[in-house]
Amino acid sequence: MSFESLGLRADILRAIAEAGYSNPTPIQAQAIPAVLKGGDILAGAQTGTGKTAGFTLPLLEKLSRVTADKLVKGRRPVRALILTPTRELAAQVHDSVRTYGKYLSLRSTVVFGGVSINPQMMNLRGGTDILVATPGRLLDLVNQNAVSLREVEVLVLDEADRMLDMGFIHDIKKVLALLPKQRQNLLFSATFSDEIKALADKLLNQPSLIEVARRNTASERVTQRVHPVDRNRKRELLSHLIKQGDWQQVLIFTRTKHGANKLTEQLLDDGIRAAAIHGNKSQGARTKALEDFKRGEIRALVATDIAARGIDIDQLPHVVNYELPNVPEDYVHRIGRTGRADAEGIAISLVCIDEDKFLRDIEKLIKRDIDKQVVPGFEPDPNAKAEPIVLGRRMTIGAGTAKPGKSRAGKPGAAKLALGQKPKNGNGKKPSGNNQQQRTSKPASASTHRKGPPKPAQQRAQGNS
Template sequence: MSFSSLGLISPLLQALDALEYKLPTPVQAQAIPAVLAGRDLMVAAQTGTGKTAGFALPLLQRLSTEGAPVGSNAVRALVLVPTRELAEQVHESFRAYGRHLPLRTHVAYGGVSINPQMMKLRKGLDLLVATPGRLLDLYGKNAVKFTQLQALVLDEADRMLDLGFSRELDALIAAFPKRRQTLLFSATYSDPIRALATSLLRDPLTIDVSPRNSTVKSIKQWLIPVDKKRKSELFCHLLKKNGWGQVLVFVKTRKGVEQLVETLLAQGIRADSIHGDKPQPARLRALERFKSDEVQVLVATDVAARGLDIDDLPLVVNFDLPIVAEDYIHRTGRTGRAGASGEAISLVAADEVQQLAAIETLTRQILTRNDEQGFEPEHRVPMTDARGQVLKKPKKPKKPKPGKSQGV
């Protein structure tokens, strides 16, 4: 099956050819014809399977061939995403695919001035990619109108709920016209997401191109038990011992991110960081430095677990395990993209065993444990069983008290 066989128009095929897209992925092959036909969709697809093209390509085609010209402050298609990084990534995909189409697009998110975004909206937009909070701000200032809204995409909707955007989503959905096409894409589906889909979608086509809550098979995953206080030392040791090139490292807290970056810089290792306390221009600069190989190690909180599209990233390290098990899937999904192989290593301390058990339960796999010589922990990480449950240590038999008859 080719992209041309899916019914895409020549300008889109020309852009795909320049991007060297040869054949559609399974999610693209199923989603593109359905979106072109006007169906609502509920799609479960792993990170890195090409789901952005699955909705971007047909939406661009429909916007260029259907509907009236966009009015002042109006938007014809809207893509909601949970993070600034994902907003930039998705918008860049739309720009790349639609380079030969006369469409007006823009991206809107917090952390930067709202004024340029309001100026862009004055002439109206065919497509806007936005985070919920900033879109609600724009709506509150009468800078955006939804009267011409034809299509709504919720990308990584589960993450939007995880980040506490449910109130913003409710307010926005109430403002949208009821007659619209709605597409819901996500790598994982929780029960709240399924409830949201039920309320939003009309007779949706369900596409599931991967087992629910699974990680990409091409990613080799394993863990190293280590005492918490020695994690930084172990990471630096592994970096040098294995001759690692570029590494994306996930740390639980913003303070922990900066501490690790400080340690790496002190050892002459080129490192930078991305977290919620950094302004958006600084976050984008750190990402560009990493992509251009100016930086060897990019250290991030889960703000970067979704939305970082880095070509040929060979390795992800979980310096800390995520609090929310689903975030493990999205962290590891930064490597092994588009069929490539990758590796995900977790440094696990004894007090993280509950997070480990939750991850193993969610992904239905037990992570292989490999001790690193010289870093064997004093506090052992309890074992988990095939269901990802923590196994209790067997009780030691009581020693008989002196002078008591033992019987026969």
């Protein structure tokens, strides 16, 4: 099957060809005709399968069929709204819209928080056809009468599973209340949890179901491996693997922001160019670190789960779980950063005895045992005892055993949020509605020095990972 057979106009096909693509991926082959048909869609595909183009391409085609009244006297209302959970993902989606729509007369805008809202308000004054946004900044703009959503024709919820996991369900409900009842709804998710299906039941009207991968499966293009190691030798083993294997580009995951900063400093001490990316970094610092990583100016990018959402590097060869996630689904998201766009990838997990329960939960989720290989010289102590794992200030897990109904730092799980239970911060108060996300500004200095991380910006409780 070719893109020409999917009903896309010549200007879009030209942009696709210039981007280097000739044949659609399975999710694109199914989603594009379904979106053009006009009904609601519930689509699930593991990360790296091209699901972003699966909705941006048909959106561009639909909106290009513009009627004259939409442009009377330069009037340009928001006709398509794409909601994403993180600023990195918002930027990635907007890049996709611009890449494939560069020969069209459509306008697109991306908004997310963290810097002055005024430039975004100015950008929106001229009107925009496609608006890519994170929920908090969008609501801020609506409250300041900078944008109207009364004429939205298509709503896209991208990474809906992460929306629930980050506690954005209430903001999403507020946005839904601002939209016209007659619209097309597209819900895209990397995983299909029961909570996602519950949300879909409320949001979607007789949706077409598209699922191109088995539920919560890890990419078959990724070679997965576990290296058992003592907890106090993980960093030594990581540096050994990077140097011994001459890895020039590796994305490394930690559970906490503090852990990301500490590991980055240790790698720098070992002579490995590294930078950290997490919620306490300014958007400029995060953008520069990511660009330096893509250009090969740093070898190791150390990230937390939420900060890494939206990182899209086609040929990323290595992903390392320096610490296993306590939420098994996050393992699938992490290793999905490699093995993208038909490339092969390697995902390595450094696992100490404290994380045995996490590993068993992951293997149960992906329905397979992960190959275990002890690296010579790093054999774990057979007499070592498991110790509690601290997940930030508000949650401690004893010997790798997770408490049911919780996810990340003791926050309510997605199931409770989907049922309408309001998330609370550490003081038992409802989080404030401002600065939910951060937005790109002029790049700041790279995070490769030893002066410590920048001071945290004022952030929402849910989006601070």
